[in-house]
Amino acid sequence: MSLLKVVGLGKSFGGVKAVDGIDFELQAGQLLALIGPNGAGKSTTFNMINGQIRADRGSVSLDGTELVGLPPRQIWRQGVGRTFQIAETFSSLTVVENIQMALLSHQKKIFTFWSPANKHGREQAMRLLEQVGMLEQADRPCTALAYSDIKRVELAIALANEPRLLLMDEPTAGMAPKERNDLMALTKKLVLERNMAVLFTEHSMDVVFAYADRMIVLARGRLIAQGQPDEIRHHPKVQEVYFGTGKTFKLDKTAERAHAG
Numbered sequence: 078m079s080l081l082k083v084v085g086l087g088k089s090f091g092g093v094k095a096v097d098g099i100d101f102e103l104q105a106g107q108l109l110a111l112i113g114p115n116g117a118g119k120s121t122t123f124n125m126i127n128g129q130i131r132a133d134r135g136s137v138s139l140d141g142t143e144l145v146g147l148p149p150r151q152i153w154r155q156g157v158g159r160t161f162q163i164a165e166t167f168s169s170l171t172v173v174e175n176i177q178m179a180l181l182s183h184q185k186k187i188f189t190f191w192s193p194a195n196k197h198g199r200e201q202a203m204r205l206l207e208q209v210g211m212l213e214q215a216d217r218p219c220t221a222l223a224y225s226d227i228k229r230v231e232l233a234i235a236l237a238n239e240p241r242l243l244l245m246d247e248p249t250a251g252m253a254p255k256e257r258n259d260l261m262a263l264t265k266k267l268v269l270e271r272n273m274a275v276l277f278t279e280h281s282m283d284v285v286f287a288y289a290d291r292m293i294v295l296a297r298g299r300l301i302a303q304g305q306p307d308e309i310r311h312h313p314k315v316q317e318v319y320f321g322t323g324k325t326f327k328l329d330k331t332a333e334r335a336h337a338g
């Protein structure tokens with residue numbers, strides 16, 4: 078059975094059908110890329126899956142549990158995580174303190190009286206940092222980190238909730254090609270190790286073609302194609318929507334090599 082099953086999902090804003098009855102599934106252990114031009118309905122889809130926006134119609138089920146109608150917090154408790162940028166308020170904390178906060182939240186502990194000196198969950202937090210390659214920077218403030226390292230911390234924060242499904246909005250935006258590949262290779266490794274699933278949006282086609290197991294393509298709220306990257310790359314409807322006729326997707330050789338290696 079698929080981990081995530083989306084059937085007939087739709088949402089309109091006024092007269093605009095932002096998402097117009099889409100169907101797709103995602104298996105555990107896989108990365109599914111959601112692509113489409115601006116305004117295609119990607120954010121609305123994400124927001125319906127994690128409950129920030131209530132769907133007008135259709136169903137989203139996670140391992141058989143219906144999510145439509147549940148409040149975001151409950152959907153999160155069901156194991157649907159999302160990577161968010163580290164909030165300003167937490168950027169002065171150290172790397173490991175940020176993870177400790179996330180673990181407290183997952184364990185439903187109240188952190189009103191939590192202080193940075195608190196040792197709660199430090200060992201568990203360190204294990205998560207090891208998994209994302211940030212152990213050596215555990216005691217640095219987040220403000221002192223390189224951008225690509227912040228992305229790793231954000232990933233560890235999302236993992237603290239032990240998600241079965243992780244939603245990632247443009248995980249590699251603003252990163253150099255090598256860093257992009259490192260982050261996606263890490264994500265892929267974690268997906269396999271934890272048998273979780275990732276649904277991600279991404280503007281970099283290099284990343285998508287190199288790391289997605291499957292892809293779905295939206296245009297004006299409709300799902301116009303789905304399949305493996307090779308099928309999508311040559312799909313006439315997709316090429317037309319993206320580039321008009323006559324152009325094709327080009328694969329960045331660095332990404333291809335990184336993936337192959």
Ligand SMILES: Nc1ncnc2c1ncn2[C@@H]1O[C@H](COP(=O)(O)OP(=O)(O)OP(=O)(O)O)[C@@H](O)[C@H]1O
Pocket residue numbers: 090093094095096113114115116117118119120121122
């Ligand atoms: N809160 C809203 N109120 C009104 N219209 C909205 C709202 N949110 C989205 N829309 C409209 O729904 C459509 C889909 O928007 P959405 O943000 O989901 O697309 P997207 O694929 O994420 O775009 P982008 O790549 O630009 O972020 C667009 O036409 C958008 O203008």
